[in-house]
Amino acid sequence: MENFKYYNPTKVFFGKDVLEQLCTEISPMGKKALLVIGKNSVKTSGLYARVVSLMNICGVSHYTYEGIKANPIVQHADEAVALAKEKQVSMIIAIGGGSVIDTAKAIAIGYYVNHSVWDFYTQKVAKPTQALPLFTILTLAATGTEMNSGSVLQHNASGMKLGYSAPCMFPKVSFLDPHLTLTVPANQTAFGISDLISHALEQFFGKGESPLSDLYTASVIKLAIKYGQKLMLNLQDYEAREQIMWLATNALNGTLKAGKNAGDWGVHDFEHTLSVLYDIAHGAGLSIVYPAWLRHHQPIINAKLAFLATKVFDIDESDENLAASIFIKKLESFYKLIGTPVKLNEVGILPSERNTILSNLKFNKVNGSVYTLNETDYEQILDRMW
Amino acid sequence: MENFKYYNPTKVFFGKDVLEQLCTEISPMGKKALLVIGKNSVKTSGLYARVVSLMNICGVSHYTYEGIKANPIVQHADEAVALAKEKQVSMIIAIGGGSVIDTAKAIAIGYYVNHSVWDFYTQKVAKPTQALPLFTILTLAATGTEMNSGSVLQHNASGMKLGYSAPCMFPKVSFLDPHLTLTVPANQTAFGISDLISHALEQFFGKGESPLSDLYTASVIKLAIKYGQKLMLNLQDYEAREQIMWLATNALNGTLKAGKNAGDWGVHDFEHTLSVLYDIAHGAGLSIVYPAWLRHHQPIINAKLAFLATKVFDIDESDENLAASIFIKKLESFYKLIGTPVKLNEVGILPSERNTILSNLKFNKVNGSVYTLNETDYEQILDRMW
Numbered sequence: 001m002e003n004f005k006y007y008n009p010t011k012v013f014f015g016k017d018v019l020e021q022l023c024t025e026i027s028p029m030g031k032k033a034l035l036v037i038g039k040n041s042v043k044t045s046g047l048y049a050r051v052v053s054l055m056n057i058c059g060v061s062h063y064t065y066e067g068i069k070a071n072p073i074v075q076h077a078d079e080a081v082a083l084a085k086e087k088q089v090s091m092i093i094a095i096g097g098g099s100v101i102d103t104a105k106a107i108a109i110g111y112y113v114n115h116s117v118w119d120f121y122t123q124k125v126a127k128p129t130q131a132l133p134l135f136t137i138l139t140l141a142a143t144g145t146e147m148n149s150g151s152v153l154q155h156n157a158s159g160m161k162l163g164y165s166a167p168c169m170f171p172k173v174s175f176l177d178p179h180l181t182l183t184v185p186a187n188q189t190a191f192g193i194s195d196l197i198s199h200a201l202e203q204f205f206g207k208g209e210s211p212l213s214d215l216y217t218a219s220v221i222k223l224a225i226k227y228g229q230k231l232m233l234n235l236q237d238y239e240a241r242e243q244i245m246w247l248a249t250n251a252l253n254g255t256l257k258a259g260k261n262a263g264d265w266g267v268h269d270f271e272h273t274l275s276v277l278y279d280i281a282h283g284a285g286l287s288i289v290y291p292a293w294l295r296h297h298q299p300i301i302n303a304k305l306a307f308l309a310t311k312v313f314d315i316d317e318s319d320e321n322l323a324a325s326i327f328i329k330k331l332e333s334f335y336k337l338i339g340t341p342v343k344l345n346e347v348g349i350l351p352s353e354r355n356t357i358l359s360n361l362k363f364n365k366v367n368g369s370v371y372t373l374n375e376t377d378y379e380q381i382l383d384r385m386w
Numbered sequence: 387m388e389n390f391k392y393y394n395p396t397k398v399f400f401g402k403d404v405l406e407q408l409c410t411e412i413s414p415m416g417k418k419a420l421l422v423i424g425k426n427s428v429k430t431s432g433l434y435a436r437v438v439s440l441m442n443i444c445g446v447s448h449y450t451y452e453g454i455k456a457n458p459i460v461q462h463a464d465e466a467v468a469l470a471k472e473k474q475v476s477m478i479i480a481i482g483g484g485s486v487i488d489t490a491k492a493i494a495i496g497y498y499v500n501h502s503v504w505d506f507y508t509q510k511v512a513k514p515t516q517a518l519p520l521f522t523i524l525t526l527a528a529t530g531t532e533m534n535s536g537s538v539l540q541h542n543a544s545g546m547k548l549g550y551s552a553p554c555m556f557p558k559v560s561f562l563d564p565h566l567t568l569t570v571p572a573n574q575t576a577f578g579i580s581d582l583i584s585h586a587l588e589q590f591f592g593k594g595e596s597p598l599s600d601l602y603t604a605s606v607i608k609l610a611i612k613y614g615q616k617l618m619l620n621l622q623d624y625e626a627r628e629q630i631m632w633l634a635t636n637a638l639n640g641t642l643k644a645g646k647n648a649g650d651w652g653v654h655d656f657e658h659t660l661s662v663l664y665d666i667a668h669g670a671g672l673s674i675v676y677p678a679w680l681r682h683h684q685p686i687i688n689a690k691l692a693f694l695a696t697k698v699f700d701i702d703e704s705d706e707n708l709a710a711s712i713f714i715k716k717l718e719s720f721y722k723l724i725g726t727p728v729k730l731n732e733v734g735i736l737p738s739e740r741n742t743i744l745s746n747l748k749f750n751k752v753n754g755s756v757y758t759l760n761e762t763d764y765e766q767i768l769d770r771m772w
Contacts, residue, residue, distance in 0.1 A: 246645065255641060
């Protein structure tokens with residue numbers, strides 16, 4: 001195993017009606033909170049009103065920053081920091097999915113500095129040591145951000161999308177009630193499942209031998225496929241919703257990476273180029289890039305893929321190359337089944353965009369930490385996506 | 387799934403030479419520490435001197451409480467609290483295995499009160515809200531206490547052995563260097579493996595359906611058996627030592643219980659009676675009680691055992707009852723192979739002790755939270771142990 005540090009101080013309340021714990025948790029943190037939300041859905045669903053009502057009961061007043069986009073942008077984080085400073089809030093409550101929570105993490109660290117949060121992400125300044133306490137109320141099972149210290153933001157002017165993390169960016173408390181995901185539409189549900197599977201795979205392809213992490217990873221992917229299929233038959237299936245929600249959290253809360261380095265993340269880096277350029281859903285981009293990336297690298301990852309074939313799909317096949325091919329094919333079939341795209345033309349990106357994409361890949365120096373990518377790799381992987 | 391809370395703020399440094407991080411971690415906590423150690427082994431191994439030297443370098447002075455027993459007792463914790471108060475230390479550093487760390491947790495909460503720590507364990511007083519920061523340097527892979535908030539102490543005068551936990555009892559930082567376990571003798575190594583497997587099983591038999599926790603549990607047991615066998619062939623096998631160390635931590639750090647209630651714990655409760663009465667190693671008692679408990683309950687846990695048979699031992703057997711029997715038999719064979727006892731007479735407890743044990747089981751109201759035990763159960767389970 002590689003040496004590793006494991007640290008995750010986020011307190012998670014999981015299950016039915018866990019919001020009943022909200023007052024107890026936020027009350028010690030002060031009297032004024034910034035609520036961060038997306039466009040309309042948490043207002044139309046009534047969740048926003050419910051949270052405000054709970055806050056009123058425990059005497060915490062609120063100011064709201066709304067309008068976070070699905071691919072969250074730096075500008076919104078900076079605007080929200082200004083609001084948080086003006087109102088002198090002492091905590092942040094994020095209600096939404098990964099984009100809202102990632103933005104809220106940026107706001108939490110931006111509160112204590114006098115520059116754009118983007119300066120953190122570009123590593124122009126040192127890591128932050130202070131952040132406002134962050135509470136999250138999750139409405140979409142996907143990114144795992146509710147229980148980690150990472151955040152991804154997009155900077156439109158530069159065409160960059162960067163991930164960033166610091167120990168002070170862990171949410172203090174996250175409330176995970178699967179009921180809040182029952183109204184997520186089919187496509188967003190599928191993109192979330194694609195996202196969680198990709199997180200498991202990125203860490204699986206990290207450096208270092210870690211048998212326990214590998215078995216845990218296979219467990220997460222196996223159940224994501226089982227309950228993902230079940231959920232697509234009935235989006236109101238509570239059991240499937242709760243399984244997918246906890247799987248998404250597990251996929252990126254540190255459980256799968258112990259004994260490895262942080263993971264490869266080349267596929268994520270590659271996908272960020274697509275979502276920056278075309279504003280497609282991150283999970284949709286990932287289900288397009290992953291099969292192409294797996295096939296591109298197959299000769300050197302056959303053994304790892306054969307392991308997954310056995311553990312995830314119960315494939316009994318001693319020929320590693322064959323088992324590996326079956327794994328990729330079955331994963332791709334699963335993506336198709338749940339309705340997340342596997343080819344670029346499905347999301348309207350045509351071969352005429354080839355050079356634009358390649359330029360952006362080069363500009364952003366897209367790479368994996370273990371399976372490094374050069375310009376030939378870019379071309380060969382990209383050409384598998386049409 | 388059952389509703390659950392997941393919270394584990396302990397920071398773990400795992401791998402070779404992680405003690406190099408000691409200064410950085412303890413320095414912010416003050417200038418005086420209480421070191422807590424067992425009898426002699428950490429002094430003869432040189433580890434104690436190394437820690438003292440590191441503390442000298444970072445300017446933290448130390449006072450040492452030594453002599454913690456394998457089955458740790460309340461009296462030692464109370465004595466150490468008195469020393470900690472007298473010297474006005476601001477942190478505790480525990481060097482050792484589960485007994486030393488469990489005692490250190492009691493000292494950490496005892497520091498802020500004026501009564502015996504036993505009053506916490508008997509729930510005579512309310513849960514503590516304050517504890518001295520606790521750093522642990524683990525030398526034995528077994529109990530998982532290095533990454534949880536639990537502690538078990540024995541009270542000789544009353545013949546009671548009780549577990550206790552509170553959120554403030556999590557270690558702040560735990561240092562897990564598998565090298566420090568290379569000198570653990572064969573019997574203690576085997577007892578540690580028995581202990582970690584039993585922790586996985588206790589949670590597996592908790593209330594609630596949690597498919598991910600169940601797959602995680604099977605992963606832990608599978609690898610404990612694989613690397614346990616490997617380790618017994620060569621106690622200096624570093625790879626096996628590191629696997630067993632991380633497995634033991636995982637077996638009781640919350641990873642396996644998400645979506646369940648806290649677990650059954652009837653076997654642990656039963657075993658505590660044995661180790662209180664006869665001062666046998668906890669892990670040795672567990673490998674005796676578990677096969678008996680499993681056989682006693684087999685008719686109502688066949689499906690669960692058949693799942694483990696498949697996942698742990700790759701048994702392909704559609705008859706659940708038969709698969710369950712194979713699982714128990716194979717688990718028992720593994721215990722024998724690694725040299726941890728499966729019958730009471732192996733640890734010198736003869737049938738003439740039957741009534742003494744039964745009386746103590748009744749006195750302590752030994753029970754599981756899911757698989758409840760009455761006096762007939764006590765007799766039937768006990769009679770399977772000779």
